[in-house]
Amino acid sequence: MLRLTLQLRLSRGLLSRGLRTRSRGPFDDKDGKWAEFKKKLQVVWPGGSWEPFSNTSHLPPEHADVVIVGGGVIGWSVAYWLKRLEARKNAIRVLVVERDPTYSKASTVLSIGGIRQQFSIPQSVQLSLFSVEFLRNINEYLAVPDEPPLDIQFCPSGYLMLASEGNASEMECNVKMQRQTGAKVCLLSPEQLKNKFPWINTEDVVLASYGLENEGWFDPWCLLQGLRRKALSMGVYHSYGEVTELVSSVRPMVTSRGEQVNIKRIYEVHVKMNNSLEYQPVECAIVVNAAGAWSGQLAELAGIGIGPPGTLQGTRLPVEPRKRYVYVWHCPQGPGLEAPLIIDISGVYFRREGLGGYYLGGCSPMEEDEPKTQDLEVDHDFFQKKIWPHLTHRVPAFNSLKVRSAWAGYYDFNTFDQNGVVGPHPLVSNMYFATGFSGHGLQHAPGVGRAVAEILLNGEFSTIDLNVFSFNRFYQEEKVFEDYII
Amino acid sequence: MENDLLRAGCPTWWGGGTLRTLSSQSNFGQGPNPSYDLNPNPGRNPQKGLMASMASRFYDVEQFREWIFRFWSWNLYRKNKVFSYTLKHYGPNTAAAHFVLTQGGAVRFQEQEWLFPQDKNQFLGNSHHFQKLPLEEVDASGCLINYYGLENLVFLPSLRSLKLCGCPYVDDWCLSRLHSLGGSLQELSLAGCPKVTERGLACLHHLWNLRRLDISNLPAVSEKGLTRILVEEMLPDCEVVGADYADGLVPLSEDERGVEEKAAAAVPGAPRGQRTLWNREAPSGMLPRRPFPCLPHPGLIDTPEIRKLEPRGEVIYSSAHTWWKTGLGWEPQAGRGLCSPFPLDKGEDEWIDYLPSPWEGGGELGAQNLKR
Numbered sequence: 001m002l003r004l005t006l007q008l009r010l011s012r013g014l015l016s017r018g019l020r021t022r023s024r025g026p027f028d029d030k031d032g033k034w035a036e037f038k039k040k041l042q043v044v045w046p047g048g049s050w051e052p053f054s055n056t057s058h059l060p061p062e063h064a065d066v067v068i069v070g071g072g073v074i075g076w077s078v079a080y081w082l083k084r085l086e087a088r089k090n091a092i093r094v095l096v097v098e099r100d101p102t103y104s105k106a107s108t109v110l111s112i113g114g115i116r117q118q119f120s121i122p123q124s125v126q127l128s129l130f131s132v133e134f135l136r137n138i139n140e141y142l143a144v145p146d147e148p149p150l151d152i153q154f155c156p157s158g159y160l161m162l163a164s165e166g167n168a169s170e171m172e173c174n175v176k177m178q179r180q181t182g183a184k185v186c187l188l189s190p191e192q193l194k195n196k197f198p199w200i201n202t203e204d205v206v207l208a209s210y211g212l213e214n215e216g217w218f219d220p221w222c223l224l225q226g227l228r229r230k231a232l233s234m235g236v237y238h239s240y241g242e243v244t245e246l247v248s249s250v251r252p253m254v255t256s257r258g259e260q261v262n263i264k265r266i267y268e269v270h271v272k273m274n275n276s277l278e279y280q281p282v283e284c285a286i287v288v289n290a291a292g293a294w295s296g297q298l299a300e301l302a303g304i305g306i307g308p309p310g311t312l313q314g315t316r317l318p319v320e321p322r323k324r325y326v327y328v329w330h331c332p333q334g335p336g337l338e339a340p341l342i343i344d345i346s347g348v349y350f351r352r353e354g355l356g357g358y359y360l361g362g363c364s365p366m367e368e369d370e371p372k373t374q375d376l377e378v379d380h381d382f383f384q385k386k387i388w389p390h391l392t393h394r395v396p397a398f399n400s401l402k403v404r405s406a407w408a409g410y411y412d413f414n415t416f417d418q419n420g421v422v423g424p425h426p427l428v429s430n431m432y433f434a435t436g437f438s439g440h441g442l443q444h445a446p447g448v449g450r451a452v453a454e455i456l457l458n459g460e461f462s463t464i465d466l467n468v469f470s471f472n473r474f475y476q477e478e479k480v481f482e483d484y485i486i
Numbered sequence: 487m488e489n490d491l492l493r494a495g496c497p498t499w500w501g502g503g504t505l506r507t508l509s510s511q512s513n514f515g516q517g518p519n520p521s522y523d524l525n526p527n528p529g530r531n532p533q534k535g536l537m538a539s540m541a542s543r544f545y546d547v548e549q550f551r552e553w554i555f556r557f558w559s560w561n562l563y564r565k566n567k568v569f570s571y572t573l574k575h576y577g578p579n580t581a582a583a584h585f586v587l588t589q590g591g592a593v594r595f596q597e598q599e600w601l602f603p604q605d606k607n608q609f610l611g612n613s614h615h616f617q618k619l620p621l622e623e624v625d626a627s628g629c630l631i632n633y634y635g636l637e638n639l640v641f642l643p644s645l646r647s648l649k650l651c652g653c654p655y656v657d658d659w660c661l662s663r664l665h666s667l668g669g670s671l672q673e674l675s676l677a678g679c680p681k682v683t684e685r686g687l688a689c690l691h692h693l694w695n696l697r698r699l700d701i702s703n704l705p706a707v708s709e710k711g712l713t714r715i716l717v718e719e720m721l722p723d724c725e726v727v728g729a730d731y732a733d734g735l736v737p738l739s740e741d742e743r744g745v746e747e748k749a750a751a752a753v754p755g756a757p758r759g760q761r762t763l764w765n766r767e768a769p770s771g772m773l774p775r776r777p778f779p780c781l782p783h784p785g786l787i788d789t790p791e792i793r794k795l796e797p798r799g800e801v802i803y804s805s806a807h808t809w810w811k812t813g814l815g816w817e818p819q820a821g822r823g824l825c826s827p828f829p830l831d832k833g834e835d836e837w838i839d840y841l842p843s844p845w846e847g848g849g850e851l852g853a854q855n856l857k858r
Contacts, residue, residue: 136633136659140559145548155685156662196691212692213662216685337684337716338691355684355712 059280060239060271064095066456067269067282069243069298070290071098072108073220073442074434076227077449078288080142083234085453095237095282097271105376107292108224108442110409112326112351112360114217114341115443116159117183118209120174120483121419124440125181126464127447132214134446135223142230150226154218157352158211158340160197161484162394167345168207170483175209184213199335199397204345217341217351220442227445244279245270246287246302248428261312264428266302286430286456293321293410295435302428312427315475319421319436322413323371327383328353328360331401335359348390349486358404363387364439364486376408411439417479422448423455423470432456433471438485562655565589566635578641579621580613585638591626595619596644620644627651627675633659640666647673651700654679658686665692675700677728682706684713691720702728711735 029035043050066082068075079094086092103109115135117128134141139149163171171187178185188210190202196210232238247268254260266287272279291298296319299305305316334357341351350361363386365371371379383403391398414421414436421436434452437444451466461467468480540547565588572581583593587606594600596619601609609616621642631639632655639648640663648664648671650656656679664671671693676682683706690699699721707713710733718726738746 143555145552153683153685154658156658156689157685158689212665216662337688337720355709355716 056280058273059278060095060097060241060282061093061237062280063093063283064237065092065284066094066286066288067284068094068096068288068290069269070288070292070295070435071096071228071238072103072106072290072292073224073227073445074292074437074448075288075290076224076231077445078290078434078452079236079449080227080231080234081449081453082456083231083236085450085457087457090235093237094231094235095239095284096231097239097241097243097269099240099242099274101240101274103224105293105410107410107412108220110326110407111220111439111442112217112362113220113442114159114351116211116215116341117178117181118159118161118174118185118211118215118484119178119440120170121468121480122177122181123464123466123468124419124444124482125178125183127444127451127466129182129214130447130450130464131443131445135218138223138226142226144229144233147229150222152218152222152226154216156213156216157338158213158215159343160211160340161209161343162205162345163207163209164204164345165206167483171207171209174483183211185209185211197335197338199395200342201394201396203393210340215340223442223445227449239271239280241271241273241280243269243298243301244272246298247281248302261427264303265430266428284430286432288432288434288452288456289317290434292412292435292441293319295319295412295433299431299433302425302431304425304428304431312475315471317421317433317436317471318416318474319412319414321373321410322438323373323376323408324362324364324411324439325371325378325382325406325408326360326362327378327387327403327406328358329398329401329403330356330358331398332357333397333400335395335397342394343484343486344390344394346390347486348387348394350391359401361387361391363390373410376410378406378408380406412436412441413438416474417481418485419480419482420444420448420469421471422451422466425471426475438482440485562630562632563634565630566632568634568637573638576613576617578643579619580617582621582624582638582642583609583616585635586624586626586629589626589629589631589635591624591629593621593625594623596622600625623647625649626653629653630655631660632656633663636660636663640664642667642670644670646670649673649675650679651675652678655681657681658683658689661686662689665689668692668694671696673698676704677702678704680705684708684716687713687717688720690717693721694723696721696724699724699726700728701726704729709733 042048068078075096075098079096082092082094100106115128115132117125117132119125119128135152135154138152142150161171175185175187186209188196188208190205190208193200193205193208194202228238245268246266247270248264248266250262250264252260253263267283269282269284269287270279271282287302289295289298296317299317299319305314307313335352337352337355339352341349343349346363348361348363350359352358353360363382365382365386369386371382380403383406388398388401391401412435418438419436420438420441421433423433425431425433432452432455434448435441437448441448447464448466450463451461454460454462473480569581569585572584579595583595583601584606586593587601587603587609590603592600592602595616598616598619600623622644623646624639624642625647626639627649628651631650631653639645645667648667650660656676658681661676661682664674672695674690674693674696675698676687677700682701682704687701687707690696699717701707701714701717704710707729710729711731714726714729714731714733718724
């Protein structure tokens, strides 16, 4: 380079300069780049303002084995079970990424905390039974040395589901299946129901199923904090940030039938810090999608669902947020201490809250009345029009009640069949799902966490077989429909 | 769990002369190259050396604690196993009796005398005699029964009385299991169980034959008076003893009470809520602080022997205190291993400061009452 410029200079020197302005030779700074460089050099020089080694302790690590996107109860449950079932200590580095440290919109903390075994799919019943066993011995699973024991405040009052003419036979079959799987559920006729709970109006009730044991409600925040505390004590990394990009490599492969498919592998997750443009690319081996109501958006980032409809590439993850309201009312003459969580034929549910005559409940609206999901504002008219009439019809004491407060939360609603998605994606080889539970994710969380940890570490489900909830059913159009979604 | 065993780490001698333990992975109390420090602290006072060595083995001590905790937990489960062999060969009644006697409780078969733990061998010898008899009363007070151990008890077809006084591991989950005894259970006592809360009491409504329920001295129940009222509403045929209606209420000062009464008097026919009852009946300001407002016989566990004794007094409501007093004699040999801490002629008021706490194990007297 120097030789060239010397040659140039020498050659130019022989010719005349002409009318050009005076040049400074090889460092002719016509476009100002030299001035810029000098400025940068001044900053870099010792005494300047550039610090080459900045503090990155707020950023997630640069490499992680498993990145769990979503810090709700499912995400932390997967993290806990991964650490619990790993082959040796510190074998895997797990990172949990959560967007909102205040959990202001998370479904976990806004849920009413119910747990039941009355489902229509045996695997759901098994998941619930496993979770109840986990909750019963929570202080043995989640004990951290020198930390106080957890009190999840479980209230074992049971669930009472009412059925009309149309669903009575289904309910009977389901209860039989539940009892065979191990749930302690019994069927009640309207007379028995009236005997047990005299404050119920059994007008159009043909059959009722009542959970005798292992059903009730508990404190979801306590479970979340317990899982989080134990997972952190076992060495799980956590980061408060948003996943903005999933960088993947594509490998074209040919199926046995000769079709070409592109198998993707996510090798980097970009975690952007809150209130900042700063992001950290985390190199990862596996990504777990536990993002709850926003799992669909995360799946799109990975390229799931981008393709012609009807093909595997074009099958998107059908999980979207749906807003649900919960109202708290006071009724001094209402049902007493024995009241279970009652789910009416119309879909309206309520339970007792505390000892002061407070109740909380809600209802899932019809498809056409689904509220907008951009915020969590509560619509009080919904209670007046859609919930109160059914409440009064079922429990006449609720004629005089006063709504004290209300809140709204999101369901991670699976629009396909309202059941969870657990397992890997067929094309994006290292993305695993644990989402889409449509309102009963909390009660399945310990079981789902264990199942995902097993399939990550061992390649198959050992405790409960959740192959029925795999992603493939969306492509194969096989609905695994859950009857009892409230 | 295997990880933890590996984690414990055997002392490795590869690094040099000194004994390396887990905590030597941290540089606490050692130089930067521990393997080269042949004798880091020569000539130290042996007493100080113990503390320093324990402090430098922090993770080992923590691991040791975890082992002890795990052993204790395993032992508890071992004591609460289901007696399936006895169940299979001799039926649920004998299995339950065997279980309770092993745990240290007492049982009574139909038309038989009480069997105590010291009679266990005699009972096992005569098991064919007891096999056909239904088990009617179980007194498992102070036993270490937990949720899993209750498996032995909940399938008894004709159990009439169950006493779980002072059982440290009986909690709400256990109470939810009692629904299968609904057909026969007439008496249940949960006095002094530290883990039972009002949520567990809510699932006692399955016991529709229950005639007597003792919920005295449940420290985990937050609103004792309110809970008692709600439990009484839930079980209308049952006599609920133990909790005072006024529990959990903050006494009003003089002028506040005056305002309340005026407001109540101003509305004619307004229901005098049960919650304001005590306002009118306690004449003086603060109710005295009693360590056991609810126990009918402080320091004495209610056993069938005690109940067989004739009550020689009556329940007295004094205007100054709501104070229960029964005149049962304090026979020292009555019941199982009881000795009364109170001489017969002590006056009412002097009992207030003298009551030990059998449930919290304060004093040997309390411990004696609990130990079997």
